[in-house]
Amino acid sequence: MNENELFNAASIIAAAIVIAGGAIGSGLGIGNVAAKYIEGAARQPELAKDLQVRTMVIAGFLDSLPIISIGIGLLILFVNPMAPST
Secondary structure, X not given: OOHHHHHHHHHHHXXXXXXXXXXXXXXXXXXXXXXXXXXXXXXOHHHHHHHHHHHHHHHHHHHHHHHHHHHHHHHXXXXXXXXXXX
């Protein structure tokens, strides 16, 4: 196995870790936000509408995390600036 093959294998593993980490982190974050929204709405029902708006904004920010991590993963795979020159 030469240096280029090893670098390509490491790049694939790094991209997979980045994409999986973004997806797992976003899933956990949205789950926590939804749980806290339900808890807050149950505690103070009169604030449920305001809490819902804020929850959706935060969920939108959390949804951007896997999109950004997919972009970074694709950057690592196809346009890696640290690739050894051949």
